Amino acid sequence: MAKARVPSHDEPISRPAGPAAGLGLDAEALGRLFPFHLVLDRQLAIRSAGAVLQRVLPALAPPAAFSDHFTVRRPALALDFDTLAAHTRTIFLLAARAAPDLILKGEMIPLKAGAQLAFIGTPWITDLTALPRLRLTASDFPVHDSVSDFLVLIQAQKTALEDARKLAEQLGEARDAALKASRVKSEFLANMSHELRTPLNAIIGFSEMLSTQTLGPLPEQYHSYADYIRSSGVMLLDLINDLLDLSRIEAGQYSLEESEVAVGPTLSECLAVVTTDAQRKGLKLSLEPGPRDLRLRADQRAIKQIVLNLLSNAVKFTERGGISVHVEPHRLGLDLRVVDTGIGIDPIIIPCLFEPFRQGHIGLSRKYGGSGLGLSICRNLVELHGGTIALASEPGKGTTATVRLPPGRIIAGG
Numbered sequence: 001m002a003k004a005r006v007p008s009h010d011e012p013i014s015r016p017a018g019p020a021a022g023l024g025l026d027a028e029a030l031g032r033l034f035p036f037h038l039v040l041d042r043q044l045a046i047r048s049a050g051a052v053l054q055r056v057l058p059a060l061a062p063p064a065a066f067s068d069h070f071t072v073r074r075p076a077l078a079l080d081f082d083t084l085a086a087h088t089r090t091i092f093l094l095a096a097r098a099a100p101d102l103i104l105k106g107e108m109i110p111l112k113a114g115a116q117l118a119f120i121g122t123p124w125i126t127d128l129t130a131l132p133r134l135r136l137t138a139s140d141f142p143v144h145d146s147v148s149d150f151l152v153l154i155q156a157q158k159t160a161l162e163d164a165r166k167l168a169e170q171l172g173e174a175r176d177a178a179l180k181a182s183r184v185k186s187e188f189l190a191n192m193s194h195e196l197r198t199p200l201n202a203i204i205g206f207s208e209m210l211s212t213q214t215l216g217p218l219p220e221q222y223h224s225y226a227d228y229i230r231s232s233g234v235m236l237l238d239l240i241n242d243l244l245d246l247s248r249i250e251a252g253q254y255s256l257e258e259s260e261v262a263v264g265p266t267l268s269e270c271l272a273v274v275t276t277d278a279q280r281k282g283l284k285l286s287l288e289p290g291p292r293d294l295r296l297r298a299d300q301r302a303i304k305q306i307v308l309n310l311l312s313n314a315v316k317f318t319e320r321g322g323i324s325v326h327v328e329p330h331r332l333g334l335d336l337r338v339v340d341t342g343i344g345i346d347p348i349i350i351p352c353l354f355e356p357f358r359q360g361h362i363g364l365s366r367k368y369g370g371s372g373l374g375l376s377i378c379r380n381l382v383e384l385h386g387g388t389i390a391l392a393s394e395p396g397k398g399t400t401a402t403v404r405l406p407p408g409r410i411i412a413g414g
C-alpha cells in the first residue's frame with residue numbers, strides 16, 4: 001500500500017493533499033468518496049472540507065474554527081484535539097450551526113502522526129424539506145452510504161403522514177364549519193319562511209276576497225290591483241316554499257313520508273293544476289297513464305312536486321303545440337316522462353340546470369319568471385327515492401324530462 005501523505009499546516013485548504021492515513025486514500029479519493037469530509041489541524045482549524053460540504057456551508061472557508069460551525073452531539077466531549085483524537089473510530093454526530101437540519105455522522109481518523117485529524121462523515125438530513133434548501137440532490141450523497149437514503153425515505157413517509165394528518169384535521173374542521181353553517185342557514189330559512197308565510201297568507205287571502213268582491217262591488221281598477229296583489233303573493237309564497245324545501249333537503253332534514261301512491265290519479269291531479277295556464281296559452285294536455293293499477297311506494301307529496309315542477313316548466317316554455325305525460329314501467333324501473341313541443345334548450349347547458357338558481361334562457365328570464373329552483377328540487381326529491389332525472393332537448397323543437405324510479409318502488413302494475 002502506498003505511503004500516506006497528508007497536507008501540512010500551510011498547504012492551501014482548497015487542495016487537500018495526500019492519502020488519509022489508515023484508509024489509504026489520496027486527496028482526490030478523499031474528495032470523491034467523502035464529499036462531506038473535514039480535515040482539522042491541532043488548533044481545530046478546518047484545513048480542508050469536502051466539495052459538497054463547502055457548497056452547503058460556504059462559511060467553512062479556511063481557516064474557519066471547527067467549533068464556530070459545528071457542535072459535537074455525541075459523544076459529549078471536551079473540544080480539544082487530543083480528546084477527539086483519542087476517540088477515533090467512535091461515532092460522532094456533528095450538528096452544523098448554520099444549517100440545523102444538516103447533521104454529519106462519522107468517525108475521526110488521525111492523519112500524519114497525529115498532527116491532523118480527518119472527520120469522515122455522511123450527512124443525516126433531519127427534515128426532508130431541507131434538501132432543496134441546502135440545494136442537495138441524490139448525486140451529492142456518498143455512493144457507499146445507504147443511511148441517508150433510508151433517512152430520506154423515512155422522512156418522506158413521516159412528512160406524508162404528517163401532511164395526511166394535517167389534511168384530515170383541516171377536512172374535519174371544514175366539515176364541522178360547513179355543517180354548522182348549513183345548520184344555521186336551515187334554521188334561518190325555516191324561521192324566516194315561517195315569519196314570511198304567515199303575513200303572505202293574509203295578503204293572499206284578503207286580496208282574494210277583494211278580487212272576488214266578497215263584501216261588495218269594487219271599482220274596476222281596484223279589482224285588477226287586488227288580482228295583481230294576489231298573484232304576486234302566490235309567487236312569493238311558492239318561492240319561499242321552494243327555498244324551505246331545498247334547504248331542508250340539503251341539510252338532510254327532509255325525510256320521505258312513504259305510502260302507496262296510485263300513479264294515474266296522482267298524475268291527473270297534477271295535470272289539473274296546470275290546466276288553466278295551459279288553456280290560456282292554447283296548449284293541449286294529455287296523459288298516458290300506463291297500467292291502470294300502477295302503484296308506487298313513494299312520498300306522494302314529493303312525487304306531485306316533481307311532476308308539477310316539470311309540468312310548470314313545460315307549460316312555461318311552450319308557446320304552441322302541447323304537453324304529454326307518459327308512464328312506462330320496464331325492467332329497470334318506472335319512467336315518468338313529461339314531453340313538450342316548446343322552445344327547447346341547448347343540450348350543453350342541461351347539466352347545469354339541476355344546480356339551484358340556474359336558468360337557461362338568460363335574456364328571457366324576465367319574460368318567463370321563476371327563480372331556477374324547480375329542477376334542483378326535482379333532482380333532490382328523485383334522488384331521495386333512489387331514482388334519476390334527465391332532460392333531453394332540441395332547441396326549437398321541444399324538451400323531454402324523464403324521471404326514472406327504481407324497480408323496487410313499484411308495488412303493483414309494473
Ligand SMILES: Nc1ncnc2c1ncn2[C@@H]1O[C@H](COP(=O)(O)OP(=O)(O)OP(=O)(O)O)[C@@H](O)[C@H]1O
Pocket residue numbers: 242309313314317340342343344345353358359360361369370371372373374375376399
Ligand atoms: N321544458 C323546458 N323547456 C325549456 N327549457 C327548460 C325546460 N325546463 C327547464 N328549462 C330551463 O331550465 C331552467 C331551470 O329550470 P327550473 O325549473 O330549475 O327553474 P325555473 O323554471 O326558471 O324557476 P322555478 O322553477 O324556480 O320557478 C329554466 O329557467 C329553463 O331555462
Ligand SMILES: [Mg+2]
Pocket residue numbers: 309312313370373374375
Ligand atoms: Mg321551473
